[in-house]
Amino acid sequence: MSESYAALHTDFYQITMSAVYHRKGMNAEATFSLFPHDLPAQRGYILAAGLADALEYLRRFRFTSEEVQYLASLNRFDPSFLEMLAGLRFSGEVWALPEGTVCFAGEPLMEVTAPLIEAQLVETRLIQLINLHSTLASKAARCAQAADGRVCVDFSLRRTQGREAGWAAARSSAIAGFTGTSNVEASRILGTVPVGTMAHAYVEAFGDESASFRAFADTFPDGTVLLVDTYDSVEGLHQAVQIAGELRQKGKRLVGVRLDSGDLVGMSRQARQMLDAAGLEETRVVVSGSLDEFRMAELMSQGAMVDVFGVGTKMGSSADAPYLDLAYKLVTYDGRPTLKLSTGKETWACPKQLWRTLDGDGRIARDVLGLREEKLAGEPLLQRVMAGGQPTGPLPTWQDAQRRFQEQKATLPEPCLRLLDPRPLTITPSRELEKVQQQARQAALQRGKRSF
Amino acid sequence: MSESYAALHTDFYQITMSAVYHRKGMNAEATFSLFPHDLPAQRGYILAAGLADALEYLRRFRFTSEEVQYLASLNRFDPSFLEMLAGLRFSGEVWALPEGTVCFAGEPLMEVTAPLIEAQLVETRLIQLINLHSTLASKAARCAQAADGRVCVDFSLRRTQGREAGWAAARSSAIAGFTGTSNVEASRILGTVPVGTMAHAYVEAFGDESASFRAFADTFPDGTVLLVDTYDSVEGLHQAVQIAGELRQKGKRLVGVRLDSGDLVGMSRQARQMLDAAGLEETRVVVSGSLDEFRMAELMSQGAMVDVFGVGTKMGSSADAPYLDLAYKLVTYDGRPTLKLSTGKETWACPKQLWRTLDGDGRIARDVLGLREEKLAGEPLLQRVMAGGQPTGPLPTWQDAQRRFQEQKATLPEPCLRLLDPRPLTITPSRELEKVQQQARQAALQRGKRSF
Numbered sequence A, B: 001m002s003e004s005y006a007a008l009h010t011d012f013y014q015i016t017m018s019a020v021y022h023r024k025g026m027n028a029e030a031t032f033s034l035f036p037h038d039l040p041a042q043r044g045y046i047l048a049a050g051l052a053d054a055l056e057y058l059r060r061f062r063f064t065s066e067e068v069q070y071l072a073s074l075n076r077f078d079p080s081f082l083e084m085l086a087g088l089r090f091s092g093e094v095w096a097l098p099e100g101t102v103c104f105a106g107e108p109l110m111e112v113t114a115p116l117i118e119a120q121l122v123e124t125r126l127i128q129l130i131n132l133h134s135t136l137a138s139k140a141a142r143c144a145q146a147a148d149g150r151v152c153v154d155f156s157l158r159r160t161q162g163r164e165a166g167w168a169a170a171r172s173s174a175i176a177g178f179t180g181t182s183n184v185e186a187s188r189i190l191g192t193v194p195v196g197t198m199a200h201a202y203v204e205a206f207g208d209e210s211a212s213f214r215a216f217a218d219t220f221p222d223g224t225v226l227l228v229d230t231y232d233s234v235e236g237l238h239q240a241v242q243i244a245g246e247l248r249q250k251g252k253r254l255v256g257v258r259l260d261s262g263d264l265v266g267m268s269r270q271a272r273q274m275l276d277a278a279g280l281e282e283t284r285v286v287v288s289g290s291l292d293e294f295r296m297a298e299l300m301s302q303g304a305m306v307d308v309f310g311v312g313t314k315m316g317s318s319a320d321a322p323y324l325d326l327a328y329k330l331v332t333y334d335g336r337p338t339l340k341l342s343t344g345k346e347t348w349a350c351p352k353q354l355w356r357t358l359d360g361d362g363r364i365a366r367d368v369l370g371l372r373e374e375k376l377a378g379e380p381l382l383q384r385v386m387a388g389g390q391p392t393g394p395l396p397t398w399q400d401a402q403r404r405f406q407e408q409k410a411t412l413p414e415p416c417l418r419l420l421d422p423r424p425l426t427i428t429p430s431r432e433l434e435k436v437q438q439q440a441r442q443a444a445l446q447r448g449k450r451s452f
Helices: A012-023 A052-062 A065-073 A080-088 A116-121 A123-145 A163-175 A184-190 A200-207 A210-218 A233-249 A264-278 A293-301 A398-409 A430-450 B012-023 B050-058 B066-075 B077-085 B116-121 B125-146 B165-175 B184-190 B199-208 B209-219 B233-249 B266-277 B293-301 B398-409 B429-447
Strands: A029-036 A094-095 A110-115 A152-153 A225-227 A256-259 A283-288 A309-311 A328-333 A352-358 A362-370 A383-387 B031-038 B095-098 B109-115 B151-154 B223-226 B256-258 B283-289 B308-311 B326-333 B354-356 B364-371 B383-387
Touching: A012 A080, A012 A116, A012 B199, A012 B209, A029 A123, A029 A383, A029 B199, A052 A094, A052 A123, A052 A398, A065 A080, A110 A116, A110 A123, A116 A123, A116 B199, A123 A152, A123 A163, A123 A309, A152 A163, A152 A264, A163 A184, A163 A398, A163 B165, A184 A383, A184 B012, A200 A225, A200 B012, A200 B031, A200 B116, A200 B256, A200 B326, A210 A225, A210 B012, A225 A233, A225 B266, A233 A256, A233 A264, A256 A264, A264 A283, A264 A293, A309 B050, A328 B199, A362 A430, A430 B077, B012 B077, B012 B116, B031 B125, B050 B095, B050 B125, B050 B383, B066 B077, B077 B256, B109 B125, B116 B125, B125 B151, B125 B165, B125 B293, B125 B308, B125 B326, B151 B165, B165 B184, B165 B398, B199 B209, B199 B223, B209 B223, B209 B233, B209 B429, B223 B233, B233 B256, B256 B266, B266 B283, B266 B293, B364 B429
Parallel strands: A152 A309, A225 A256, A256 A283, A283 A309, B151 B308, B223 B256, B256 B283, B283 B308
Antiparallel strands: A029 A110, A029 A328, A094 A110, A094 A383, A352 A362, B031 B109, B031 B326, B095 B109, B095 B383, B354 B364
16 A cells, blocks of 8 residues: 555545636635534533644645546546645634634634635545544543542553544543553553553453463562453452452552442442552553543432543544534635535635633623734634645644643532533624624625526 | 555554453454444444455555564563564454444354454554445445436545545445545556546636636546536526537537536526527536435435536544444453453353344344354355465455345345434344353353452
């Protein structure tokens, strides 16, 4: 397989539209705005993520010669267009919310300004990357909140929707405050220590639970977490206490026990009690199994005694809301504001900026969406992260994003933070934006009617 | 970037458990069974998919030297284990349901028999691939059913969960009966013609809707589908009829018009009427916008006149059920049946076969799950697809799978096919399996209690 920069990982219409633009000599500067129309029912905010991968995509964007040959083989495109594609690089400018920022419906996560063909061709992949990472980050943030100070780790890999989704789950949950992932490939890239315990199959392969525990502790005296529910959790816990005693005699300690099924509230309390009674206060109780923010909050409210949550499938697929309603809309072409009037889907014209004002308690009082050239009160949130096709600085790291989210979280009003039926903030358009929008709407209505 | 065979795309515990197995000399033959515990609420069956990619993964499975070096850098593994990993290939046997087979809770989609370490290390990726493809295929099959004979095409790419998910959506929906995808990269691999229309941005960039339509028809006289709802759908339709007339004068025809918002029932009927009145019976009405099987069934029942459904996000993320509850459970180790007794999650021991019996109408009467060596009535569904780490024949193609699903669909009892609240079949265990299971359960209970 030759290298691929994902340029063909796009919708076919991006290429046919570009062929028309090329033929008609339409390649003036365009600005597209990437924003969520609405939030899913159970999201009080979006945690912005995916920018690092999006910028890397733009920086490396190109069609390989094999890919151009494939397009030629479709017999739809003329040679001058294909030649143009072969040499095409992304040369544009990008404004974006830094990863880790919290945002709401109608707020641009990203605005792309470039010659029309470039800006059009990158649409599909940009939506895909920002959608994937922000969807999983927003879900993971809710899980971390429900954990109420307990440690969360990412156990989702096996039921994420593919290799890139597994990566996104690991990185996005780290931004949201998770402290590790079981995904080895992702740990390697993130520079984190991969985490894990043992599977039921492991205990079953030994047949003898006690022997399986002892073999693990022998091999990893500094990193053993014993899964105690393969046959009978209470007896499994007794075995674990026994192994912990043996480790102690070697000057080591049992890191934890894991419960993956059954009455997690009752069993976690019993585990804590048995461990404490044996002087194993440092040994942690790890709980896993179909966890999401709702189940975790329920466990905590019912008095479960948990030190670590292993959060899997429902976080890694954002099971209750596996996508965001993200759009990438043309807002200016060749200096002219543009918008769509389709029923219920009108979009804001022009390049924009977002100004955030906090109240006396440090909570968000107002997000004002205005024209980019305006000067309004508050902190302007969109940053120029790429110019001339190159990042304006080092690519943001996930650690930067994690720090930013820690700060941002503290600015969220309580209704945004409710796990059940949260109420997200609504944006305030600036007067100037409303004025320009009205003019653009009139012009568009005229355009729609022009030929009648 | 060096090549990677995804061996590190796994959970860390696969590697730590393997290190223990290696140290203890435990590498006898193991069989793992991959099956769904339960089906999601709105699924009456699972359409099995993902086997081709799973077998390709097994065939290529290896740790690169860089990956082994990374594992060494964690200071958790001894040199003899790392050396073993560096030379490791998958040498096992795989039995599986051919892609395109319909199946139900408790039925193995795949059984893997190999030396314990090999079988353990591939768990995460096998679950991930079968889960991803079968989840999306099962959702796409419901959409194809709701389309009631109309054409469905995959428009989901931008909101799929990453690059591999986009590929899986394209391939799985093709298996389910979709006739094309907008995903160019996937079309290239599948050998299908990529499909697409135009975006609102395209119309807006021109400003003049009529000019934008004409430019497209000029460039692609044989492949134009006009998006008519950017400003006003009725006026857009008038423009489309005009362009169709111009194409006709050149001996060409307008392929279609697309509606993406608003009153899709009313507008599709109006579109059909206007096109027919202009003698454009061949021009197709394409409908898109937040479609899933429920919305499509509603549109059809309300009398929408649709030729092509462009099905996007909700299919490509299987929005109402973005994962299957797939497990990969050890069922035999070193000739000994194994199982897990964890509350509510007991699994069937031993390598198995699945026999399907049809009734007089050609519908599934019974699926019997038995021991692999049994000889029971009905068609045995699990096939030996890999032996000695090599596929037993050419890798299954998506076309094979599509054909198989067309046949299989006709065997589904009506309650499985209900879009709302379907009732999946429940398996019948063979008497022999129940007997062996009871013995294995007793042995496991003893094992759980052994040390007390």
